[in-house]
Amino acid sequence: MPDKIVGNDFGPPKAGPKDGLQGGSPHKIVGNDFGPPKAGPEGGLHGRSPHIEIDGKSYPVKAGDNLLQAILSLGLDLPYFCWHPAMGSVGACRQCGVIQFKDTDDTQGRLVMACMTPVADGMRISLQGETAKGFRAGILELLMTNHPHDCPVCEEGGECHLQDMTVMTGHTFRQYRGLKRTHRNQDLGPFINHEMNRCIACYRCVRYYQDYCGGDDLQVFASHNHVYFGRHEDGALENEFSGNLVEVCPTGVFTDKTFSHHYSRKWDLQTAPSICVHCGIGCNTSPGERYGSLRRIVNRYHGEVNGYFLCDRGRFGYGFVNGPARLHQARSAEDGPLDARTAANRFTATLKDAKGMIGIGSPRASLEANFALRELVGAERFYAGIGAVEHGCLRTLLGIVRDFPVRLVSMREAERADAVLVLGEDVTQTAPRLALALRQAVRNRALAIAGDVGIPRWQDAAVREAAQTEKSPLFVASPAPTRLDEVAARACRAGPDAIARLGFAIAHRIYPEAPAVAGLTPEHAALAAEIAEALAGAERPLIASGTGCLSEDVLRAAGQIAAALAAKQQGQPTGVHFAVPECNSLGLAMMEAQALAHACQAIESGIADTLVVLENDLYRRADKAAIDALLEQAKQVIVIDHTLHETAERADLALPAASFAETEGTLVSSEGRAQRFFSAMQPAGDSRDAWRWLGPWTRIDDLTRALTELLPVFGEITGCAPGAAFRIAGQKIPRQPHRYSGRTAMLADIRIHEPKQPEDADSALAFSMEGAANDRPPALNPFVWAPGWNSNQSVGKFQDEAGGHLRGGDPGIRLIGDGGGGRAQWFELPEAEAASSDALRLVPLYHIFGSDETSMHSPAVAERAPHPYLAVNPEDAVRYGLAEGEEVELTTDVWLPVKLLPGLAACVAGVPAGLPDLPFLETASRPRTPNKPGENTP
Amino acid sequence: MDKPLTRNIKPDGSAATLAEYRAKGGYEGLKKVLAELAPLEVQQQVKDSGLRGRGGAGFPTGAKWSFVPMGEDAPKTKYLVVNGDEMEPGAFKDRLLLEGDPHQLIEGVLIAAYAIQANIAYIFLRGEYRVAAERLRRAIAEATEKNLLGANILGSGFSLDLRLHTSAGRYICGEETALLNSLEGKRANPRAKPPFPQVSGLFGKPTIVNNVETLCNLPHILRNGVDWYKRLSRTGEPGTKIYGVSGRVKRPGAWELPMGTTGREIIEEHAGGMRDGYRLKGYMPGGASTDFLLPEHLDIPMDYGSIGKAGSRLGTGTMILLDDKTCPVQMVLNLEQFFAQESCGWCTPCRDGLPWTVSLLEGLIAGRGRPEDIETLQRLCGLLGPGNTFCALAPGAMEPLQSALKYFRADFERYLQPKKVSGGAYA
Amino acid sequence: MILTPDKIQAILQEAAHFPRPSAAAIEALNIAQRGHGWISDELLKEVAELLGMSPADLDSVATFYNLIYRRPVGKRVIHYCNSVSCWMLGAEDNRRYLSQKLGIGLGETTGDGEYTLLPIVCLGACDKAPVLMVGDETHFNVDPAKLDDVLGETGAP
Ligand SMILES: Cc1cc2nc3c(=O)[nH]c(=O)nc-3n(C[C@H](O)[C@H](O)[C@H](O)COP(=O)(O)O)c2cc1C
Ligand code: SF4
């Protein structure tokens, strides 16, 4: 029975008991008022949703959708290429043809493109009519006339939308005998392969790259069947979101180059639901393993957080898991490598001998691992392993989130904002996925304009045409130019203090009870008025800020504006999003650990002589001298980490920890969303879950529960995902897809006995291909697959509607920031900094490729990172007599070449944040005058 | 016989000057419009006149205008665009009007712009029409100087900025929404309709696109009235039409004749009949994207309705003749090569279906054909048919093919017997 | 800088007429190409910069249109119409004659850099077929004798 409409049994999971760890799936769908627009007047008679008749059966559909969306949302199959749920319809590929009948008497009907046809109550259509089926098979046949049929050597093979659609349309016999056109491929940099001959010209890549991401170096060239999708000339794709091309392209034109180096078929990858560890946003990912190495990261759909897209740091930054700096084996400073048992014994002995110990936690380790350390050393001797300034910022941030009328918005909510202020943060570099969301937010005005002339929001090209360059207001205030400037109504460059003062002035303009700011420049006064008006006039204003300026005042200013808006809106909380540096920065902050400096004092004062450092390179956190002293003064230093960094190298004992891909735990994202990640693979070498080194717990669920009992702020995290006891019809959930091949032979070159698959006592997932195929709760779904849908487009079968929320609820539990407890209050104004004419103020400049510690161990990411520099704007350069490329001494023995950065705020000097070859610099704290060669350091 | 559109066109091919144009009542229609008629009244007159677009589709002009938002709430910026792309093989009628009487077009533009209250107009001219470009530029300068263009035209309060855009080639630019993209400096991919250009057109603003010949009718309709205009025709469809003939006739050319003149009259009287030694085997009544008709259809009046009933389209009204010494299969190949190359590359059926069509025809002619190839060609005609593609280019491309398969199937089948072809009938 | 000041002026003037400068892309390419013959990568970048576009965005437009040349061409481009009426009435004969006379195939340029031979679609003069353009000038009812005339001495290889 070819072409049957494949229904599926991917129903929502049954609700279970309250404590997630007991089983069941108590996911909360986080409520918000940013929901999809209410159905308009066309919403059907008597308020019921419109119904359409498909092949004689009546179905409810959502008013305002197009037919393709509606059909897919119903769980029916209809092939398509150019349409994408996040990008709407353009009607180019002509693959989604269905028959539409005029009325009940019409038996003939006419072919329409489902993606370009709005649903209407009472509409009659046919998917299965012979003409429609014949047409769709014909279109596919045409698409294949130039396709090389190279599936066996194509890296898309096995997860290829084109393959799926070919099977779905039933095109099996090729009539075409002509020549195929061939193209030359380009070198697109370290991330992406290019194989143009496979192109079916669906135009998705350019629409994604240009329209969705704002990239301008990927285009379509030439015309007719010579159309070519690539760059103007060879070179790395510049956009920060280029990696999604791999998933957006429905065939194998754009594939993951980092994956190519150790390629494996999708069906041979063992995967797990995971969370990205390269910034604070908390995108959901699906890492894939084969033969003990992590092979790639793909997007794992989340209806509120990342949707369909990851940033390139998140996708390509996984190399540290396999990289040469990986710590596979314990080592001691005295004896070199140790076996695991000796190392464990040594660790126990050291702790026993300790005359007091302290622990330093980590914003890139899970709540559980941090908690395990905290339990080991005692709450009062547990310190947050972050720099003093950042520590202060995070405390301020947390205070605002708790006490102010603010709502931390998800990415989906951010996309719906109709006026945005980005205060002091270069979100493209620090929280890339948020920047992508803000790019969509500026389109809301376009959607409104188009709506006024009756153009539905999904008719993508028409919406863009109708609105031209009209955008919802977005304002950026930051020290250096940002990528979002190009879509901003206005961008303002200033140092952190001036940015903060601008922010306070905006708050005052919005709500006069907020203190006024004296002494603003006329430009800033005018700007404050303009921004205030835009924000106050918006229905869904959003303030995006973060710790990027390392300025508490900037954060306070953001809070002040939010409070002012809320006061104006009768207390209704304001949408905000604060970018934080690392994947668990907020979680660690919520643990209320003391600052790192106190750790140094504790050791110095002698109350402790033993230091346990968890997943942290302290040299990235504070001045080298301070850390040197700390490590020297501590009698014993134990470092637990997956990577051998300077701190680990200097430790008396370094214990190998599992990386995110090999362990599980909970992270709290900058949205305040606690999310559970799971291991995709066994820990490499001797490494083990960090928490296993640290404590007596045998199963993570016990640890998580202990954590929630002791720290009530985390009380709800057991609901993030079902626990290890969870079963579906008595079965665990397989990490391996059911075609996972050659498992019995994988180790045959070493020994012929098939080893027993490892047991996983810590989760409901199994290192196996056997287990429950259906009804997987979203938080436990390692990969998406549905009958007939091998590609990532199968995610549609797991959503409540095309591009909507995951059925069963988007995973994660929001712990803070729902705006409930906050009330408007006003901060004191910061003093205006006395303009120091002869000093530049150092500010950190972030780089998506470069500023994050772990991703820089991925060669592809490292290749895209900048070399160290000291940025000054050209006018300041003249003032100081600095020339491009000239080396200056920033601080003792730190020489940096000058980079002229037009547009950088005056009187600041920017240094790239977090580059591995740069020492820690206390940026944004004190003014400095750069030394020229020959001068002395002040 | 009244020939309003071509009366100023001189045998030597030079352009009518402003003075010459005015001498024969030029710009009188405009004056009347500006002085006496409200925009909606102009629209009504054009509706009443029954004028249908001469760009190929034959859509009633007045009705098309009526979708433009009018009145207080209407967007301030609206555009009128002249479609002077004329790149369809076989079509050469707009060139005549553009080169011979540029002021007539300008007056037409003014009337249309006034009717929809557009203050900016563009003439979209194909790049190869260098002479026309030169003459239009001069005419626009003349008209501007005499305050027939520009601000507050003839003291009426109506202003129009008319600009000439010379294109850089591509047949698809003639499709009205592709033309708008091209005018915006983009690739000339067509746009989806709805939204129609009348609502969201050039730069997202209400826009009317009209053919050169369509606009050239306006001064006469407005000056002489609807009844006069209707009387020009021989059939129910009003006005005159510029018909043309190319192919193996004695006197190929273009003539303004009453709408509904028969093909026979055009070919035999005006074009002088077939050249000696050639017989008419078939004809495409309105350019390369219209279905072939047979000599037996010659007595059908050449108007939209009648030609439509006969299974083809009036199109541009410029006929391409197939004679008995030209192989219809090779002729269709030539046409399909044109369409395949001019496909914009946006939608699948056109982009990939036309090259396949070409490759099948080439194979057939080269003796590599298989019987099922003819079925495949037939199937492609359906697959690339109206409604299946993004715009009308591909369906247009299929018209000659599908009609050739109908009328000249034997010629296709002959290629399946290789021996008889070499040195055969069409050497 | 390849663009001369007057060309830059002309391009900016065109750009000023539109709601956004990139709308003048085709005009700008036409202006840039005039006199220069073709749009080299450098020229493309200069024009793109003037219009505030990326080179890729402008090249996407440039490569779409027939009359924008992205490869070097001779001083005069011979565009011979190969569409249906001209094809029927001897366009191919003319093409063969031209190829032979100039010693170049389609898309090629004579050694002296004088002529490039390219096909073009219907030139809108089907009643005077076959038709071809040499540079800016259109020639009607062309046959080999007329070609000799048109190309004159320069045509001889
Ligand atoms: C592929 C294609 C090419 C076209 N070329 C032209 C053209 O060169 N000139 C023209 O006036 N109309 C052309 N048309 C028709 C236009 O789309 C449009 O219908 C016409 O300009 C409207 O003007 P009218 O209403 O005055 O006829 C073309 C249509 C298609 C589909
Ligand atoms: S039919 Fe499709 S590919 Fe062809 S010209 Fe129209 S839109 Fe372009």
Ligand code: FES
């Ligand atoms: S998905 Fe509908 S036309 Fe491409």
